């Protein structure tokens with residue numbers, strides 16, 4: 571039984587805020603870590619948003635409020651605190667449903683994040699329905715989280731894994747995609763926005779074509795939802811997943827959307843408490859959706875924190891997010907293009923706020939370390955996309971990834987630090 575419970579104080583504060591013009595300084599004031607100092611007096615310039623986003627105060631306060639006032643386990647308690655926790659947890663599911671444009675809360679499964687969600691689909695749907703000779707189609711620009719789970723299920727079922735190649739701009743070769751797509755293709759799983767290159771893939775076209783051969787489609791939306799409005803019904807995605815921590819929310823929580831009929835047909839992944847209806851030693855019947863896929867005590871605070879993050883994103887507005895990031899991407903690309911010997915990896919016509927680059931003769935780790943001394947947080951490495959690095963014949967890149975709370979000054983400080991690092995290393 572769930573009893574309606576008033577808005578939490580932080581949410582009341584939030585509910586009365588009317589979205590206004592995009593005021594970057596006011597927005598930055600909401601993010602405490604953007605004002606942190608490192609190496610003495612250097613204010614952090616946070617350009618590692620593709621790894622994880624920073625958190626606005628409302629998300630931090632919501633977690634604090636939950637643990638201070640409502641902490642309890644969900645679904646099983648008749649007492650007031652449990653009802654409050656259950657109400658807040660399930661309300662967060664409703665927010666995710668609206669965020670993704672899903673039809674029903676039953677289609678929203680809370681997971682630890684994108685990685686767990688892909689593993690759930692591979693091991694529950696994939697392992698159940700794939701047969702020897704069936705094909706799984708992914709792309710050359712996938713994150714390891716969308717490669718390894720498919721290799722595992724391929725080894726378990728005898729299915730084949732095929733890969734859509736990309737060109738040197740980091741765009742999928744759609745002609746090859748159409749050639750690879752056959753009646754044998756049972757699952758197509760691709761990244762909506764690449765974390766290593768920034769490429770925005772033509773999701774709707776891929777999904778429609780995959781449906782044309784009867785394949786089921788999973789979209790890895792980890793890098794899409796922080797930057798653009800996603801509507802799973804408009805896309806007609808069968809499965810769609812993201813991680814809260816990349817879109818202002820806590821770590822350890824994310825969501826898997828699945829079309830209801832698919833989820834109904836798919837067996838549960840993990841067994842345990844909450845996912846059951848009735849248990850005897852002889853047999854067990856399972857709970858209804860979405861609980862069938864949520865064994866054990868979930869990350870209750872995380873889900874509620876994700877709800878607060880989604881509310882914040884709505885307040886900012888995706889038009890503003892996209893505009894700010896597009897401006898910064900253009901500015902950053904122009905500034906980097908002026909640097910001799912610098913190559914940007916990922917120059918797709920349709921691209922999100924990722925600047926992945928190398929400078930001739932300099933190891934990206936050295937660039938990253940020197941820039942860190944100036945307070946600049948970039949990421950260096952293979953970005954969990956080693957096949958992308960293999961495509962370009964490089965071990966790693968330096969990556970600056972943007973969020974709507976970055977400003978032009980961030981870009982200037984980053985480029986200034988980059989020049990300094992190059993001078994020191996050449």
Ligand code: PMP
Nearest residue numbers: 683684685713715765792793813
């Ligand atoms: N896919 C993409 C495109 C990503 O960028 C990431 C995170 N870097 C993941 C999947 C995995 O996300 P998580 O580690 O939150 O499960």
